[in-house]
Amino acid sequence: MALIAILAGDGIGPEVTTQARRVLDALGLDHQFEDGLVGGAAYRALGHPLPPQTLELAHRADAILFGAVGDPEMDGLERTLRPEQAILGLRKALGLFANLRPATMFPGLEDASALRPEVARSIDMVIVRELTGDVYFGDKGRGHTKMGLREGHDMMRYDEAEVARIARVGFEMAKRRKKILTSVDKANVLETSQLWREIVNEVALDYPEVKLTHMYVDNAAMQLVRNPGAFDVVVTGNLFGDILSDQASMCVGSIGMLPSASLNEWTGTCGLYEPIHGSAPDIAGQGKANPCAAILSAAMLLRHSLSDEASAQRIEAAVIAAIGSGARTPDLGGSHSTTAMGDAVLAALQ
Ligand SMILES: NC(=O)c1ccc[n+]([C@@H]2O[C@H](COP(=O)([O-])OP(=O)(O)OC[C@H]3O[C@@H](n4cnc5c(N)ncnc54)[C@H](O)[C@@H]3O)[C@@H](O)[C@H]2O)c1
Ligand SMILES: CC(C)[C@H](C(=O)O)[C@@H](O)C(=O)O
Ligand SMILES: [Mg+2]
Known part of the structure; x- marks a missing residue:
């Protein structure tokens, strides 16, 4: 049984990570999840964007699903305490030198490009x-x-x-x-x-x-x-x-579509998986965020850190099918909420 750390972070981070977690749960795999505080949320609660207990969880986990960090209210903090230091600190502490950012045009999304x-x-x-x-x-x-x-x-x-x-x-x-x-x-x-x-x-x-x-x-x-x-x-x-x-x-349509994997070696054992976007303060809390990048990051997590190619492909096929069925968040020109987009992916999961 693998341990997946969920570091949701700030802004739309928790909104999109929730949808990725729903998709992971629906696969019925035998994995354990543990949440950790990171970014501005961690600074507010514990006085540091990357508290020792979060770093300890990151080291202990088999893989990390990361949301986003960044909070305009904290832009004035000294650099070492800014939310962004959490993701930079995790990358450095875990030696995640290789960042894979696939950009693929999904059928039907050409009009959003x-x-x-x-x-x-x-x-x-x-x-x-x-x-x-x-x-x-x-x-x-x-x-x-x-x-x-x-x-x-x-x-x-x-x-x-x-x-x-x-x-x-x-x-x-x-x-x-x-x-x-x-x-x-x-x-x-x-x-x-x-x-x-x-x-x-x-x-x-x-x-x-x-x-x-x-x-x-x-x-x-x-x-x-x-x-x-x-x-x-x-x-x-x-x-x-x-x-x-x-x-x-x-x-390829939207920043809400691009996942990423950050690995410490080519055949990465340790990995952190996150959408390439940030905390999007302009739309946070409004249910407008596209969760596809986070969901596709979960697929990359299964592929690279848990060697579960079949489950990764199931998720990717479900996202493609959901898009194919016309599900679109506002960034893609539609009106689906974040949750409704998650629902569409879940409904398409074979
Ligand atoms: N890895 C990370 O955690 C990460 C990455 C990038 C930026 N940031 C931080 O996020 C904060 C905001 O930065 P920014 O505004 O330059 O970049 P951003 O990626 O958060 O947002 C840029 C634009 O894209 C839109 N957007 C982003 N993700 C979206 C999604 N899933 N669905 C729909 N629209 C989406 C936003 O609404 C915004 O208009 C800053 O504090 C920045 O440092 C963090
Ligand atoms: C938040 C920031 C430190 C980060 C980066 O510049 O690497 C972000 O833009 C990203 O693309 O993950
Ligand atoms: Mg960036």
Whole structure:
């Protein structure tokens, strides 16, 4: 029996995680669930966004289903106490360096895409985002220049081992798909990216069957709306992956559709699973959130951490069928509530 930690967090986090939990329950599997406080909710209750008992639960669990963290009322807190530190802290503490963000156009959702249907139809890609390095985790600080001007800095840095292990995840993923890997960087300007490119080229020698292309991130952002169907697997750093995955989500209809898996190794034992979106304070508490990304994250959890491919596919098929039957939350142009969307997925579960 596996232990699944549920860290629902803030805003729409609890709303979408509730629907994912309903779907997991409906599978009738023999798993145990334990809830933990995280983010702004944990700060309010216990004075810290990632309290020791939540970290302990995360370490003890076989997998973590995460909602979202973020609370505008806490934007003024010192950085170490902000809700977002919880997800950054979990990623770092659990060594979750590989973030898989699949973006697939589900049949029937073409009209929800920000792109023309004929452009959007062919999208089936995975962004492999490095998750524990880059400018996110480098030295950062505030100070004053000699002239007395306020300044801030964040150090962008990778070492060769960090790049090589995420590159391997990209190649392994591509090997199992269409064998096309695009490595996205900014090597024309950044030294970090120049190292990234060199290391990706070295790892490529082990994967002659994969066609590797390097692309600058600005061009990648453009190609993602010009011809997104040309992408198969994209491997990139933490910051570029964050931005490109939000962009990819609108190409397939909504940020409420994109799940993710954060793994500590390619054949991940330990994993954290979360929608790519945040706490969406603008719609929180209104029953408007699309729970599909959270539900699809639960499917990824079963696949990657619990080796239950059959159950993962059951969930994914149910989401596709629910969409096919016309179920749509407002972000997809419909009027289903969060719960009604969960109901539609449950009704479609075979
Ligand atoms: N992993 C995380 O926990 C995570 C991820 C992103 C942002 N955040 C945090 O969330 C807070 C809000 O950030 P933001 O507004 O930039 O990003 P966001 O993803 O929360 O919301 C962006 C926009 O997308 C919409 N949206 C997001 N998820 C949706 C869903 N499931 N269904 C329908 N619409 C949805 C929102 O209503 C909003 O208009 C911030 O505090 C931010 O730091 C947390
Ligand atoms: C909340 C924030 C720290 C996080 C990130 O930037 O990684 C979010 O945007 C995400 O995509 O998971
Ligand atoms: Mg993001």
